[in-house]
Amino acid sequence: MRQLDLLKHTDTVNELLARYGVKFGIYKNNEFKEQLFPFDAIPRIIAHEEFLFLERGLKQRVMALNLFIKDIYSKKQIVKDGIVPEDFIFASSGYMAECENAMPPRGIYAHISGIDLVKGKDGKWYILEDNLRVPSGASYPMIARELCRRSSPDTFHDNHLEDNRNYAGLLRHTMDYVNTGGHTVILTPGRYNAAYFEHSYLAEKTGAHLVNGAELRVKNDRLYYVSVDGSLEPVGAVYRRISDDYLDPMNFRPDSLIGIPHIYDVFRKGNVALLNAPGNGVADDKGIYYFVPKMIRYYLDEEPVLSNAPTYLPFYEEDMRYVLENFDRLVLKDVAEAGGYGVVFGSSMSKEQKEDFIALLKREPRRFIAQEVIDFQDLDIMDDCFVVPRKADLRAFVLMAEEPLVWKSGLTRFSRNPDSFIVNSSQGGGFKDTWVLSQ
Amino acid sequence: MKKLTFDYYMQIDYSETVSSCHFTIKCLPKETLRQRAENVKVLLSPDVPYSMGRDSFGNAQIYGWDDVAHTTFSFRITGDVYTGLDRREEQIDEDMLAVFRHPHGLNRAGEGLFAYHEKLAGELPADAYERALFLMHRLHEDFVYEKGCTDVGTTAAEAWELGRGVCQDYAHILIALLHMVGIPARYVTGMISGEGASHAWVEIAKDGFWYGIDPTNDIPVGDDYIKIGVGRDAADCLINRGIMHGGGSQTQTVRVSVNEERKD
Numbered sequence: 001m002r003q004l005d006l007l008k009h010t011d012t013v014n015e016l017l018a019r020y021g022v023k024f025g026i027y028k029n030n031e032f033k034e035q036l037f038p039f040d041a042i043p044r045i046i047a048h049e050e051f052l053f054l055e056r057g058l059k060q061r062v063m064a065l066n067l068f069i070k071d072i073y074s075k076k077q078i079v080k081d082g083i084v085p086e087d088f089i090f091a092s093s094g095y096m097a098e099c100e101n102a103m104p105p106r107g108i109y110a111h112i113s114g115i116d117l118v119k120g121k122d123g124k125w126y127i128l129e130d131n132l133r134v135p136s137g138a139s140y141p142m143i144a145r146e147l148c149r150r151s152s153p154d155t156f157h158d159n160h161l162e163d164n165r166n167y168a169g170l171l172r173h174t175m176d177y178v179n180t181g182g183h184t185v186i187l188t189p190g191r192y193n194a195a196y197f198e199h200s201y202l203a204e205k206t207g208a209h210l211v212n213g214a215e216l217r218v219k220n221d222r223l224y225y226v227s228v229d230g231s232l233e234p235v236g237a238v239y240r241r242i243s244d245d246y247l248d249p250m251n252f253r254p255d256s257l258i259g260i261p262h263i264y265d266v267f268r269k270g271n272v273a274l275l276n277a278p279g280n281g282v283a284d285d286k287g288i289y290y291f292v293p294k295m296i297r298y299y300l301d302e303e304p305v306l307s308n309a310p311t312y313l314p315f316y317e318e319d320m321r322y323v324l325e326n327f328d329r330l331v332l333k334d335v336a337e338a339g340g341y342g343v344v345f346g347s348s349m350s351k352e353q354k355e356d357f358i359a360l361l362k363r364e365p366r367r368f369i370a371q372e373v374i375d376f377q378d379l380d381i382m383d384d385c386f387v388v389p390r391k392a393d394l395r396a397f398v399l400m401a402e403e404p405l406v407w408k409s410g411l412t413r414f415s416r417n418p419d420s421f422i423v424n425s426s427q428g429g430g431f432k433d434t435w436v437l438s439q
Numbered sequence: 440m441k442k443l444t445f446d447y448y449m450q451i452d453y454s455e456t457v458s459s460c461h462f463t464i465k466c467l468p469k470e471t472l473r474q475r476a477e478n479v480k481v482l483l484s485p486d487v488p489y490s491m492g493r494d495s496f497g498n499a500q501i502y503g504w505d506d507v508a509h510t511t512f513s514f515r516i517t518g519d520v521y522t523g524l525d526r527r528e529e530q531i532d533e534d535m536l537a538v539f540r541h542p543h544g545l546n547r548a549g550e551g552l553f554a555y556h557e558k559l560a561g562e563l564p565a566d567a568y569e570r571a572l573f574l575m576h577r578l579h580e581d582f583v584y585e586k587g588c589t590d591v592g593t594t595a596a597e598a599w600e601l602g603r604g605v606c607q608d609y610a611h612i613l614i615a616l617l618h619m620v621g622i623p624a625r626y627v628t629g630m631i632s633g634e635g636a637s638h639a640w641v642e643i644a645k646d647g648f649w650y651g652i653d654p655t656n657d658i659p660v661g662d663d664y665i666k667i668g669v670g671r672d673a674a675d676c677l678i679n680r681g682i683m684h685g686g687g688s689q690t691q692t693v694r695v696s697v698n699e700e701r702k703d
Contacts, residue, residue, distance in 0.1 A: 074534065075534055076534055076537065079537065086540070086541070087541075089537070090537055090538060090541035091541055091542075097495055097496075097538050097543075097671060097675070098495050099495065100535060100538070101495050101497075218504065219504065220488070221490050249682050250461055250463050250502065250680060250682065254680070254682065261461035261504070261682060262461060262502055262503075262504070265490070265492055265500075265502060268492065269492060
C-alpha cells in the first residue's frame with residue numbers, strides 16, 4: 001500500500017483541520033474548552049471482502065434494533081415472549097413512556113446509527129456498543145479525506161479505495177425519505193456543543209438549514225422555520241443533534257432552554273420526522289446490548305453475523321457467580337454512563353475498591369454489565385517521527401431509509417495513552433481515516 | 440348512576456407581564472366504562488387558538504401557544520358527567536400494563552417504605568384486590584392528611600418519611616406499596632363531589648380491568664368521582680403545564696366544584 005507521500009503531509013492536514021475549526025468541545029470543571037481532535041495520517045485499511053462481511057453484520061444489527069424499538073413502544077412482543085426481561089426495559093433510564101403509541105414516519109426509529117467495533121488479536125470483529133441516540137463522528141473522516149486528497153492527490157490515485165465523500169448524499173436521502181413535507185433542518189444546541197463543527201459541516205454538505213431551537217416554532221400542529229423576515233416556512237424533517245431530554249420542554253425536561261415546545265406533539269401526530277426518533281435509548285443501553293444477538297434471532301430469524309464481546313449480566317444469578325469468580329479479568333460497566341466513564345477493570349482495583357464495588361454490584365445488579373477484556377489489535381500511529389502501536393476502535397455508520405446502508409468508511413479512534421483501552425474522544429484520543437478498499 | 444355537573448377553574452396571576460407562553464392542559468373528563476361526559480366546554484383567557492391531542496397514556500390534552508401579552512392566564516372547563524355506570528373503570532391495555540408494574544419518578548419508595556412493607560408482609564391477604572384494599576386501609580391509618588408540607592415534586596419516599604401529606608402523596612405511596620406486592624397500579628387525577636381542589640387516587644389491575652381506589656378517603660371509587668387523567672405518577676398527568684417568557688412571580692388559584700344535578 002502506498003501511503004508514504006500522504007504521511008509527509010500529516011502536519012499540513014492537521015493545520016488545515018485546525019483552520020477549519022475541526023474541534024471537539026469538552027467540559028472540564030464546568031469550563032468549556034475546545035480541543036483539537038488530532039488526526040493521524042496512517043489510515044486504517046479494511047479489505048474489500050472484510051468490509052462486505054462487516055456490512056452484512058451491521059445491516060442485520062440495525063434492522064433488528066429498529067424492530068426492537070418499534071416493538072417496545074407498541075406490542076412489546078419480545079417481552080411477552082420472555083426474550084428480554086421486563087426489568088431491562090422499564091427500569092432502564094432509556095425507556096420513555098412518553099414514546100408509547102407514537103409511530104415515527106415510515107416506522108423508522110434509528111435513522112443514523114453509530115456502531116462501535118473492535119478487531120481482536122484473534123482477527124475477529126466484536127461489537128462494543130450501539131449508539132442510536134445522537135451518534136457523532138462522521139464528519140471527521142469526511143473532512144480528513146477531503147484534506148488528504150488535496151494534500152496528496154497521488155496517494156488516492158494509486159490506491160483503490162471507496163470514496164467516503166458520499167456520506168452527505170446518503171444522509172440527505174435518509175432525511176428526505178422520512179420528510180413529511182417541508183424543509184429539512186439540522187437542529188444544533190449551538191456552538192458550545194462538543195460536536196458543533198459536525199453540525200455545521202453536515203448542514204453545509206447536505207444542504208439542510210442549520211438551526212437552533214429558537215428558530216423553530218410549532219403552530220397549528222405543524223413545525224415551522226422562522227425565517228429572517230419573520231415568515232414561517234414548514235419543516236418536514238429535523239435531524240436533531242440534541243438529546244431527547246432537552247428536545248421539548250413541554251413533553252420532556254421542563255427546564256430545557258434549547259428545545260422546541262410542543263415539537264413532540266407535532267411528531268406524535270405524524271406531521272414531522274425527528275432523526276433519530278425519541279426513545280431510542282431503550283435499545284442502546286449497555287444492559288440491552290447483551291440481548292441484541294437474541295433480538296437478531298427473534299426478529300429476523302437469522303444467526304448474528306457479528307459477535308458481541310462476551311458479556312455477563314449480574315442480574316442473572318449464574319452470571320453473578322461467574323463475575324465474582326472471575327472478577328479480576330473482567331471489565332465492569334455502569335449501564336447508565338457513557339463516553340468511557342463508569343468503566344472499571346477488575347484487575348486495576350485495590351482490595352478495598354474491589355470490596356466496595358462488589359457490595360455495590362450486589363445491591364444494584366441491574367446497574368452493571370461485565371465483559372471479558374478483549375485484547376484488540378493495535379494500529380500504528382505516528383508519534384513525532386516514530387511509528388508506535390495504539391489501541392483503536394471503529395465507529396461504523398449505518399443509515400436507515402428503504403433499507404439499511406453502511407457507509408464505506410467510518411471513524412477510527414485511537415487512545416493517546418499507550419496503556420489505555422479507552423478510545424473515546426471525550427477522553428482525549430485522536431482519529432484516523434478509515435479506508436475501505438474497493439477491490 | 441349520578442349526573443354530576445363540574446366546573447374546573449384555574450387562574451395564574453403574574454407579578455409581571457408574560458409576553459408569550461406555551462401551555463398543555465390535561466383536564467378533560469375521560470370516557471370510561473364508569474363515566475360518560477357531555478356538554479364539555481373549554482374557555483381560555485387570553486382566548487387563543489389551541490390544538491387537541493392525546494398523550495401516550497391516552498389522556499386528552501389541549502395545548503398551544505399564547506403570544507398575547509397578559510398578566511393573568513386562566514382556563515375554565517365545564518360539563519356534565521354521568522358516573523357510576525359500571526364498577527369497572529377501563530379495560531386494561533395489555534401492551535401498556537408492564538409500564539404500571541415498575542417504580543418510576545415520584546412513585547419511588549425509599550428504605551422507610553420498604554421497611555413498612557416488610558412489616559406488613561405477614562398480614563397480606565392472598566387475593567390481589569383484597570391485598571390492595573388492605574394496604575389502602577393501613578396506609579390510611581398510618582399516614583396523616585396535612586396540607587402544605589409536601590409539594591408537586593415530593594416522592595413517595597419523601598412523603599413517607601414526613602408521615603404526612605395530601606392526596607397526591609397518598610396515591611404515590613400506595614402505588615409504591617402495590618408495586619412491592621406485585622400489583623400493577625396507576626395514578627389518577629380527577630375531581631370529587633363538593634367544592635375545592637382537584638383530587639388524586641389510584642387504579643389497580645384486576646381481571647383485565649382497572650378499578651379505582653381512593654387511599655385519602657379509604658374507599659373504592661364510586662359515583663362521586665370524575666376521572667380526568669392517568670399515568671405512572673402525578674408528573675405524567677399534570678393538569679396544567681406551561682413555560683413562559685417574563686411573568687416574574689406567580690400565584691395559582693384553583694377552584695373546582697362538582698355538584699349532583701337535582702332531579703325535579
